[in-house]
Amino acid sequence: MKRTGRGLTPYAPPSARDIDPTIELTGSYRRIAAMSYVLATQNPAALFDGFARSMKNEPACRSYELPCGHDVMIDLPKETAAIIEEAAARVVGER
Amino acid sequence: MPDQTIVLVHGAWHGAWCYRRVAELLRRSGYRVYTPTLTGLGERSHLLSRSINLSTHIADIANLIRWEEIEQFVLVGHSYGRNGRHRVADAMSDRVSALVYLDAFLPTAGKPSTPSSRRSGRRAASKCEGSNGLSVPPMPAAAFNVNEADRSWVDALCTPIRSRH
Numbered sequence: 001m002k003r004t005g006r007g008l009t010p011y012a013p014p015s016a017r018d019i020d021p022t023i024e025l026t027g028s029y030r031r032i033a034a035m036s037y038v039l040a041t042q043n044p045a046a047l048f049d050g051f052a053r054s055m056k057n058e059p060a061c062r063s064y065e066l067p068c069g070h071d072v073m074i075d076l077p078k079e080t081a082a083i084i085e086e087a088a089a090r091v092v093g094e095r
Numbered sequence: 096m097p098d099q100t101i102v103l104v105h106g107a108w109h110g111a112w113c114y115r116r117v118a119e120l121l122r123r124s125g126y127r128v129y130t131p132t133l134t135g136l137g138e139r140s141h142l143l144s145r146s147i148n149l150s151t152h153i154a155d156i157a158n159l160i161r162w163e164e165i166e167q168f169v170l171v172g173h174s175y176g177r178n179g180r181h182r183v184a185d186a187m188s189d190r191v192s193a194l195v196y197l198d199a200f201l202p203t204a205g206k207p208s209t210p211s212s213r214r215s216g217r218r219a220a221s222k223c224e225g226s227n228g229l230s231v232p233p234m235p236a237a238a239f240n241v242n243e244a245d246r247s248w249v250d251a252l253c254t255p256i257r258s259r260h
Contacts, residue, residue, distance in 0.1 A: 025181060036194075043198055044238070051199070075242045078120060084171055
């Protein structure tokens with residue numbers, strides 16, 4: 001934690017009770033600068049093909065395909081971790 | 096070493112355990128990694144009850160961010176959307192530096208669910224009669240085409256999830 005120089009500045013992110021699940025999403029998540037979508041191409045359900053397609057049109061989104069089943073983190077952990085690291089690195093690059 | 100925090104959120108029937116391999120790799124690279132298990136699942140499956148709803152799973156993630164005092168994080172979500180991650184990403188968008196979807200539902204602004212997810216929800220609800228409407232039993236790992244070597248392991252660790260609420 002970066003405490004140095006900040007002393008005991010009160011830290012107050014929105015708490016769980018501030019997030020009302022019955023209200024509509026504001027859409028502010030769309031402002032998140034870096035997004036990545038990973039499609040598992042051997043998921044027999046093909047549930048997520050449409051989502052993956054729609055994310056290809058998002059300028060902030062990088063699209064990936066992994067040749068494995070739905071549980072990408074179990075089937076291809078190295079590849080999954082590399083994609084997550086790439087997303088994290090994009091953020092650092094844009095700071 | 097990267098000074099970054101990564102929060103890995105699992106999908107239906109899974110728990111922190113599914114991210115064990117990925118978390119290990121990320122930690123080895125120097126990231127701070129959190130793998131919250133949503134209430135009623137995995138090592139928290141003893142808490143499965145009718146009081147669990149979407150607010151509970153929002154709180155599972157939002158409270159992690161609050162009490163671990165995480166200022167910026169990469170949010171990673173797998174599979175189903177009613178695990179609170181969309182709400183957390185929406186409410187804390189200034190803290191989420193990157194959002195990674197792993198074979199996952201996308202949020203639909205203004206709509207909490209899609210017609211197809213409502214249909215699958217109804218199908219799932221019809222399967223939870225054995226638990227008197229409390230929960231939906233896990234789908235077999237083979238149905239998701241988990242690699243053959245890991246299927247029995249995944250089946251052994253998946254637990255019923257609170258039915259749509």
